Amino acid sequence: MLERPIIQQRGFCNTTDDTGVTGFRLLLRNPNYRGVAGSLVDGADVIVDGHPFPREAQRWTLQGRTFTLDELRASTDVRWQLDETATLAVDHPGGLSAGVHRIEVAVHLRRPYIPEVAGPSVFRAATTATIVPDDDGTPHGLRYGVSLYSYSGDLYTSMTLQDAMADIADLGATGIEILGEGNIPGYPHPDPDWIDTWHRLLDRYGLTPTNYGSWVDTAMWRDRDLTAEEGRAQLERDLRLAKLLGFTSIRPKFGVVTPELDPHPVWQPAVERVLDLAAGLDIVICPEIHSPTPIRHPVTQAYLDFIDRTGSDHFKLLIDTGIFQTAPVDDGHEGFEGKKRPAFLEPLAVPMSDLADVLPHVHFIQAKFFEIDDRLTDLHIPWHDILATLRTAGWQGWLSSEYEGRREPYRGRDQVRRQHALLRSLNGSAAPA
Amino acid sequence: MLERPIIQQRGFCNTTDDTGVTGFRLLLRNPNYRGVAGSLVDGADVIVDGHPFPREAQRWTLQGRTFTLDELRASTDVRWQLDETATLAVDHPGGLSAGVHRIEVAVHLRRPYIPEVAGPSVFRAATTATIVPDDDGTPHGLRYGVSLYSYSGDLYTSMTLQDAMADIADLGATGIEILGEGNIPGYPHPDPDWIDTWHRLLDRYGLTPTNYGSWVDTAMWRDRDLTAEEGRAQLERDLRLAKLLGFTSIRPKFGVVTPELDPHPVWQPAVERVLDLAAGLDIVICPEIHSPTPIRHPVTQAYLDFIDRTGSDHFKLLIDTGIFQTAPVDDGHEGFEGKKRPAFLEPLAVPMSDLADVLPHVHFIQAKFFEIDDRLTDLHIPWHDILATLRTAGWQGWLSSEYEGRREPYRGRDQVRRQHALLRSLNGSAAPA
Numbered sequence: 001m002l003e004r005p006i007i008q009q010r011g012f013c014n015t016t017d018d019t020g021v022t023g024f025r026l027l028l029r030n031p032n033y034r035g036v037a038g039s040l041v042d043g044a045d046v047i048v049d050g051h052p053f054p055r056e057a058q059r060w061t062l063q064g065r066t067f068t069l070d071e072l073r074a075s076t077d078v079r080w081q082l083d084e085t086a087t088l089a090v091d092h093p094g095g096l097s098a099g100v101h102r103i104e105v106a107v108h109l110r111r112p113y114i115p116e117v118a119g120p121s122v123f124r125a126a127t128t129a130t131i132v133p134d135d136d137g138t139p140h141g142l143r144y145g146v147s148l149y150s151y152s153g154d155l156y157t158s159m160t161l162q163d164a165m166a167d168i169a170d171l172g173a174t175g176i177e178i179l180g181e182g183n184i185p186g187y188p189h190p191d192p193d194w195i196d197t198w199h200r201l202l203d204r205y206g207l208t209p210t211n212y213g214s215w216v217d218t219a220m221w222r223d224r225d226l227t228a229e230e231g232r233a234q235l236e237r238d239l240r241l242a243k244l245l246g247f248t249s250i251r252p253k254f255g256v257v258t259p260e261l262d263p264h265p266v267w268q269p270a271v272e273r274v275l276d277l278a279a280g281l282d283i284v285i286c287p288e289i290h291s292p293t294p295i296r297h298p299v300t301q302a303y304l305d306f307i308d309r310t311g312s313d314h315f316k317l318l319i320d321t322g323i324f325q326t327a328p329v330d331d332g333h334e335g336f337e338g339k340k341r342p343a344f345l346e347p348l349a350v351p352m353s354d355l356a357d358v359l360p361h362v363h364f365i366q367a368k369f370f371e372i373d374d375r376l377t378d379l380h381i382p383w384h385d386i387l388a389t390l391r392t393a394g395w396q397g398w399l400s401s402e403y404e405g406r407r408e409p410y411r412g413r414d415q416v417r418r419q420h421a422l423l424r425s426l427n428g429s430a431a432p433a
Numbered sequence: 434m435l436e437r438p439i440i441q442q443r444g445f446c447n448t449t450d451d452t453g454v455t456g457f458r459l460l461l462r463n464p465n466y467r468g469v470a471g472s473l474v475d476g477a478d479v480i481v482d483g484h485p486f487p488r489e490a491q492r493w494t495l496q497g498r499t500f501t502l503d504e505l506r507a508s509t510d511v512r513w514q515l516d517e518t519a520t521l522a523v524d525h526p527g528g529l530s531a532g533v534h535r536i537e538v539a540v541h542l543r544r545p546y547i548p549e550v551a552g553p554s555v556f557r558a559a560t561t562a563t564i565v566p567d568d569d570g571t572p573h574g575l576r577y578g579v580s581l582y583s584y585s586g587d588l589y590t591s592m593t594l595q596d597a598m599a600d601i602a603d604l605g606a607t608g609i610e611i612l613g614e615g616n617i618p619g620y621p622h623p624d625p626d627w628i629d630t631w632h633r634l635l636d637r638y639g640l641t642p643t644n645y646g647s648w649v650d651t652a653m654w655r656d657r658d659l660t661a662e663e664g665r666a667q668l669e670r671d672l673r674l675a676k677l678l679g680f681t682s683i684r685p686k687f688g689v690v691t692p693e694l695d696p697h698p699v700w701q702p703a704v705e706r707v708l709d710l711a712a713g714l715d716i717v718i719c720p721e722i723h724s725p726t727p728i729r730h731p732v733t734q735a736y737l738d739f740i741d742r743t744g745s746d747h748f749k750l751l752i753d754t755g756i757f758q759t760a761p762v763d764d765g766h767e768g769f770e771g772k773k774r775p776a777f778l779e780p781l782a783v784p785m786s787d788l789a790d791v792l793p794h795v796h797f798i799q800a801k802f803f804e805i806d807d808r809l810t811d812l813h814i815p816w817h818d819i820l821a822t823l824r825t826a827g828w829q830g831w832l833s834s835e836y837e838g839r840r841e842p843y844r845g846r847d848q849v850r851r852q853h854a855l856l857r858s859l860n861g862s863a864a865p866a
Contacts, residue, residue: 001434004590004842031767033585034615034646039653073655082615083589109768112652112688112697115776121768152466156516157437158591182467182515213467219545220472222506255545264545334464335542335554343548409437409842 001158002029006125007105008085009413010170014095014131021095024048024131027085031107031123038062038078042108043069046090048101053090055108061087098133098421100374102126128374130417132171133424141396142387142427144420145175145210147366148183150403150412155183158409162201167413169205171420176202177366177400179213180238184245188237198245210398211286211318211364212247214238218255218264225255231270239274239283249284249364251318259343261293268306271315278314284363286318292343294323295354307361316363320402323350325380329370331406347380352389359393370405372418376425387426399423434591435462439558440538441518442846443603447528447564454528457481457564460518464540464556471495471511475541476502479523481534486523488541494520531566531854533807535559561807563850565604566857574829575820575860577853578608578643580799581616583836583845588616591842595634600846602638604853609635610799610833612646613671617678621670631678643831644719644751644797645680647671651688651697659688664703672707672716682717682797684751692776694726701739704748711747717796719751725776727756728787740794749796753835756783758813762803764839780813785822792826803838805851809858820859832856 003009011027028044030036041062043055060067062078066089072078080086104126111121135144146168151159159167161183168176184190202209216234218226226234235252242250252271254263271285278285293299300317307315322344329345336342355362371379390399401419403412436442444460461477463469474495476488493500495511499522505511513519537559544554568577579601584592592600594616601609614620618627635642649667651659659667668685675683685704687696704718711718726732733750740748755777762778769775788795804812823832834852836845 001591001593002589004586029590033582034612034648035620036614037650037653039655040650079614079620081618081620083618110652111768112650113648113686113694115689115692115694120770122770123768149466153437156435157462158434160434179467181469181512185514185516187468187512187514215467215546217470217473217545219543220470222472253546256548259548261546261548335544335556337553337555 001160001163002083002085003410004158005029005127005410006031006107006123007103007127007129009129009410009417010167011085011087012129012131015089021093023090023092024096025087025089026103026105027087028105028107029085030080030082031125032109032111032121035079035081036109038067038072038075038080040110040112041072041080041086042110044088044108045106046088047104048096050102053092057091059089061089096131098131098425099376100128100130100418100421103129130414130421132417132421135172135424141394142390143175143398144173144423145177145208145398145400146173146416147177147211147213147400147402149177149179149213150401150416152412153407154409154412165201165205165207167416168207171417173401173420174206174208175210175398175400176207177211177213178209180241181215182213184241188241195244202246209246210248210400212238212242212245212250214242214250214252216252216254216267216270218266225264226266228266228269228273231266232273235270235274235285236277239277239281242283243281247283249286249318251286251288251364253288259292260297260299261290262299263287271306272310275310275312275314279312283314285315286363288318288320288366289323290320290344291322291325291348292346294348294350295358300358304358304361317358317361318364318366319355319362320366320368321381321386322368322404323348324355324382324386325349326382327380329380334407352385355386355389356393359390359395362395362397364397365399366402367399367419367423368402368404369415369419372415372422376418376422378419378422383422384426387423434593434596435516435518436843437591438462438560438843439464439540439556440536440560440562442562442843442850443600444518444520445562445564448522454526456523456525457529458520458522459536459538460520461538461540462518463513463515464558465542465544465554468512468514469542471500471505471508471513473543473545474505474513474519475543477521477541478539479521480537481529483535486525490524492522494522529564531564531858532809533561533563533851533854536562561847563847563854565850565854568605568857574827575823576608576831577606577856578610578641578831578833579606579849580610580646580833580835582610582612582646583834583849585845586840587842587845598634598638598640600849601640604850606834606853607639607641608643608831608833609640610644610646611642613674614648615646617674621674628677635679642679643681643833645671645675645678645683647675647683647685649685649687649700649703651699658697659699661699661702661706664699665706668703668707668718669710672710672714675716676714680716682719682751684719684721684797686721692725693730693732694723695732696720704739705743708743708745708747712745716747718748719796721751721753721799722756723753723777724755724758724781725779727781727783728791733791737791737794750791750794751797751799752788752795753799753801754814754819755801755837756781757788757815757819758782759815760813762813767840785818788819788822789826792823792828795828795830797830798832799835800832800852800856801835801837802848802852805848805855809851809855811852811855816855817859820856
């Protein structure tokens with residue numbers, strides 16, 4: 001699907017040639033109600049951060065072919081269809097800075113069937129959009145991914161799986177994290193055709209499956225809890241499905257029995273019964289350390305003790321960066337009633353030294369966040385400190401975007417781009433602590 | 434795609450069995466960020482027009498199977514996936530009246546991984562939605578269709594072609610009108626697979642292709658107008674493509690040369706050169722009578738003279754009901770600058786007697802409208818008078834919804850449902866004038 005606004009977030013980037021950065025490009029949706037011949041496209045004035053780029057100087061790419069405005073006006077065999085974007089390339093030596101820009105566009109179309117007295121056909125749009133800088137190439141051991149959770153609400157309503165993958169690739173990430181029961185049509189028995197499509201799309205967008213979120217719903221029925229054997233069976237089902245799709249870790253979320261997220265006691269026997277299977281499939285089982293549970297806490301300690309006791313190298317921690325939250329979050333969470341603010345949205349502010357202590361046991365990091373403003377400031381999560389801690393430890397692994405702020409349409413997509421711009425910008429500056 | 438709001442417009446209808454109308458049903462999107470086992474669905478309280486329907490009394494259909502709430506709570510092998518709707522059936526003998534209803538829903542889900550202190554997981558949604566009455570079965574010769582133009586902005590951003598067809602079928606219409614250059618991917622050379630899919634979907638949704646909108650862009654280039662031969666070639670291209678897709682009329686919109694929509698003079702020689710082809714393909718070519726051009730006007734008269742002169746029965750009029758507009762329209766039209774209100778949005782208020790006069794030459798009616806309020810009152814178009822005039826004349830043909838109001842997401846879908854509810858409700862009462 002295309003994004004509803006005329007100015008697409010996906011595809012906004014700087015352009016380069018042999019001489020360096022030459023300008024930027026924008027993708028536009030056709031603002032008219034019909035497709036038109038390229039000759040009827042009369043250019044688009046662009047203003048970025050108040051700086052005008054008049055339409056005469058731009059180049060248009062339609063249906064894979066690139067035109068100056070004069071060439072487009074004279075063209076005979078190219079169209080701007082309703083279901084295809086146009087790419088507008090704008091000369092601007094040095095390009096745009098990494099971060100959020102204010103963009104205004106006025107698309108001019110000629111419509112021969114509308115009398116001239118009605119005025120010219122000009123379609124105006126304005127938005128902010130984010131330039132994500134290229135990776136700086138420093139061998140830092142971190143790899144960037146995105147969880148489909150970030151697109152909750154948009155997926156299946158204005159975004160297909162393929163759109164999500166295109167978005168992730170477009171911002172330069174290479175990892176994709178999914179929710180098993182959520183993003184797999186027909187779960188737990190997806191159609192073989194869907195599995196083929198999944199692998200084909202991974203290839204096409206250059207993405208690596210990272211973590212697979214699963215649940216063990218211990219309170220699935222009202223009259224009794226799951227048995228350890230039932231828990232084991234659910235874990236096996238998800239482990240095998242994760243393997244089929246190419247994932248290298250799963251995060252099973254067990255039902256909890258206390259406000260501090262103590263998992264249901266079946267977790268230990270259930271997990272223990274699949275450790276050999278996990279080793280055989282080479283999938284790491286990762287319990288999630290999630291606010292309001294800090295790192296120094298009996299729940300986390302129980303996971304560390306389990307590692308110690310079993311000696312397994314296929315059971316490690318997953319850190320959700322919400323535990324480092326420094327300010328309360330008061331929006332974006334539906335489904336909670338009778339509480340001003342659920343405990344997990346209070347600032348837990350786990351110290352970096354605690355993270356450093358457990359990093360040897362951490363397999364995966366969900367880069368949870370809620371809001372990044374127009375200046376690329378995260379209002380809640382201290383990314384500079386987190387990145388510095390990871391670099392100091394030489395930690396290697398995936399940092400997987402998990403946007404959890406307000407679920408307005410398109411906001412997750414925009415915020416994930418901002419987060420990647422922020423992380424990449426910090427990457428160079430976040431020297432070891 | 435699913436509709437973004439939890440309460441789906443599509444699928445809202447009364448339910449019947451042998452005893453008559455038993456209640457109504459609603460389709461819901463899963464409001465959680467993950468799919469869940471059916472046993473974790475704890476019902477949904479529904480309020481319609483202030484009348485509560487508690488969750489205990491409802492039946493849920495998930496993945497094709499129907500459950501009481503108790504059965505759902507005890508279920509072991511059914512799920513509510515993120516990409517599938519749940520159908521909620523509510524007992525209400527006699528059902529809901531035709532028209533717009535205020536619906537509030539509170540979906541209860543159990544989430545074992547969220548501590549109970551966080552409160553129950555209740556997801557609330559509210560909307561208006563429209564019950565479209567069944568056709569009254571009167572043999573009145575009118576057939577109801579919908580133009581994809583109604584879904585401009587939504588199509589390709591939150592709605593696929595299949596979604597549009599499902600929406601049209603869901604409201605009981607049987608005709609589909611398209612814009613050739615707009616709704617055919619790869620126009621004018623769609624992929625054979627797409628053509629197969631088109632015919633398969635027509636079959637699936639029981640839809641008949643009606644009218645195919647085309648353009649002859651006489652001012653396609655800035656330095657010269659199209660020749661009559663070029664116009665003919667464009668007409669031939671669209672006639673053949675329309676035939677391939679099963680359409681029985683095309684509306685070629687020629688470029689205009691006056692504020693009153695006088696078409697470019699190539700229209701006559703261009704059309705004349707394809708009259709035999711149109712007869713051979715059995716496709717009626719329909720110039721559109723569109724505000725600000727009334728019926729008693731040299732432009733319309735020229736079309737009638739053309740019919741007279743050529744004796745063709747494959748050239749007839751298409752009436753856009755915007756010509757009957759009784760109040761000005763001031764919203765929903767992008768692309769116009771320098772004019773308070775384009776001429777075609779002023780009320781032209783063509784008298785019904787003029788319509789009656791030309792009806793023998795009218796092949797197709799685009800049921801243009803802009804806004805229908807919560808009481809099913811159209812603010813601009815006098816449907817009672819139009820329907821009465823058509824019935825008096827015994828006119829037979831398609832009335833094809835063409836929503837042209839504000840392009841807010843989902844508004845076109847909602848308004849088309851309202852229009853069909855209005856037209857069906859009037860059908861019985863609009864006795865011949």
